[in-house]
Amino acid sequence: MSSLRTPICDLFGIRHPIVQTGMGWVSDARLTAATANAGGLGILASATLSYEELVTAISDVRKLTDAPFGVNLRADAPDAAKRADLLIREGVRVASFALAPKPELIERLKAAGVVVVPSVGARRHAEKVAAWGVDAVVVQGGEGGGHTGQVPTTLLLPQVVDAVDIPVIAAGGFFDGRGLVAALAYGAAGIAMGTRFLLTSDSPVSESVRQRYLDATLTDTVVTTALDGVPQRVLRTPFVDGLGETGALRRLPRAVRSARALRRMTGRSWLSMLREGRAMRGSHELRLSQLVLAANTPMLIRAAMVDGRADAGVMATGQVAGLIDDVPSCAELIDRIMAEAADTLKRLA
Numbered sequence: 537m538s539s540l541r542t543p544i545c546d547l548f549g550i551r552h553p554i555v556q557t558g559m560g561w562v563s564d565a566r567l568t569a570a571t572a573n574a575g576g577l578g579i580l581a582s583a584t585l586s587y588e589e590l591v592t593a594i595s596d597v598r599k600l601t602d603a604p605f606g607v608n609l610r611a612d613a614p615d616a617a618k619r620a621d622l623l624i625r626e627g628v629r630v631a632s633f634a635l636a637p638k639p640e641l642i643e644r645l646k647a648a649g650v651v652v653v654p655s656v657g658a659r660r661h662a663e664k665v666a667a668w669g670v671d672a673v674v675v676q677g678g679e680g681g682g683h684t685g686q687v688p689t690t691l692l693l694p695q696v697v698d699a700v701d702i703p704v705i706a707a708g709g710f711f712d713g714r715g716l717v718a719a720l721a722y723g724a725a726g727i728a729m730g731t732r733f734l735l736t737s738d739s740p741v742s743e744s745v746r747q748r749y750l751d752a753t754l755t756d757t758v759v760t761t762a763l764d765g766v767p768q769r770v771l772r773t774p775f776v777d778g779l780g781e782t783g784a785l786r787r788l789p790r791a792v793r794s795a796r797a798l799r800r801m802t803g804r805s806w807l808s809m810l811r812e813g814r815a816m817r818g819s820h821e822l823r824l825s826q827l828v829l830a831a832n833t834p835m836l837i838r839a840a841m842v843d844g845r846a847d848a849g850v851m852a853t854g855q856v857a858g859l860i861d862d863v864p865s866c867a868e869l870i871d872r873i874m875a876e877a878a879d880t881l882k883r884l885a
Contacts, residue, residue: 540877542725543703544577544672547651548630549604551575552874553716553726555674555705556733556866557655558608558632559682559852560584560834561841562741563733565593569600570738570866578866579606579632584834587615587622594626606630606653611637617644624648632674634683636661639668646671655707657685662696662704672703674728680708681731681854684759684769690722697723711856713876717884731854738866742844745851746863748773754858763833763850771851 542553554576556563563581571578580597582590590607597605609619611633620641623631631637631645633654645652646669655674656662662673675696677689685692689708697704703725710719710727719727734741735749748771758772762779770776833850840849864872 540874540881542720544705544725547671547703548577548606550577552870553705553720554870554873555579555707555726555728557674557707557728557730558582558606558634559730559734561838562730562739563608564740565596565600566740567733567736567738567866568605569597569603570736571733571870572597572601572603572605574865574867574870575603576866576870577604577606577630579608579630581608582619583608583610583613583634584838587618590619591622594622594628598626604629606632606651608632608634609637611635611641611654616641620645620650623650636665636668642668642670653705656696657683657692658687659692659695659699662700666700666702670702672705672725673700674705674707675724676728677706677708678759678769679855681757681769681857682852683766684708685767693719693722693724708854709856711860713873713878714880716873716877717880729856730852731857732860732869733866734853735857735860735863736866736869737863741841744844745840745846748846748851749853749857750861750863752853752857754855756858757853757855763836768833769853769855771853771857773846773851775848776850 544553552575556571556576556578558579558581560581560583563579565580568578568580580593585593607623607628609616609631612635620631628650630651630653636654642652652670653672653674654665654670655676657676662675665673675693676684677692678684678686679689689706693706705726705728706719706724707728710729711732716727735746752771756772757769758776759767759769760776761767836850837852839845840851
């Protein structure tokens, strides 16, 4: 197994330059800890957890590993500062963000020794957060799952690497050691993977949902705005196709029901949800109707990932699902990637 080290190994305190992304309903304590124990950076997803559930989840990770790990936060969440304080108190190594955190929050975390790593999908976003003092950035190309852009990783990655002087982690389309070497050749300091870690034996997804991913081909994903008004890559299913064909007014009642369910599960108040919606509207320029419809997304993803209802839920995924055909443990996966990377470097030499 290769002992390949890059700047993020020292920055995060990990053995291998591999990051498991924070996927809602998927990146739980077990998956996060398994990745950390295997030498990568496991990231616990918190956007779908109440504050109290996050406290418990961090404690659960601690029971399973002594290795550093991260927690993914929503920068636009009403209690983002409170959650950041929790990470500081608990000594969590990394705070990752899907949206750029405000400069004050970055300063607050960094002052306490927490490494701040937002995800970006454009060079200008990377330049902005780098100027604000973040420690590293995850750059996701259009191949990536969930909310994504149009520029492929092979074009976006070198553009961002040339624009900033902080470590860049490549995401979107990675699943093996060859990809790790390719990312390093572009100037990245490591790779981040979501779909590949979702398809491990340490992932909490049901067998039926896992099989839907394994059966997918490279053309079985679709980028849709029907869920929340922002482009999102998901597995193509009759249910997803139906969302695109259904008008906003017909989707509205279901969205309201989803919002109620999300409120019950997270314990959040209607006022906090409205404030969050208003923040999303400002950052994504969504129409008011789209904000209400956006309430569908967490519950539809939960229906698939937690309840195993692939027929009635949404499965965010990268196109790379079409290249994955096995379900190793996190340890087996990371060991294999590092061995493949070493073999690839020998072949190139």
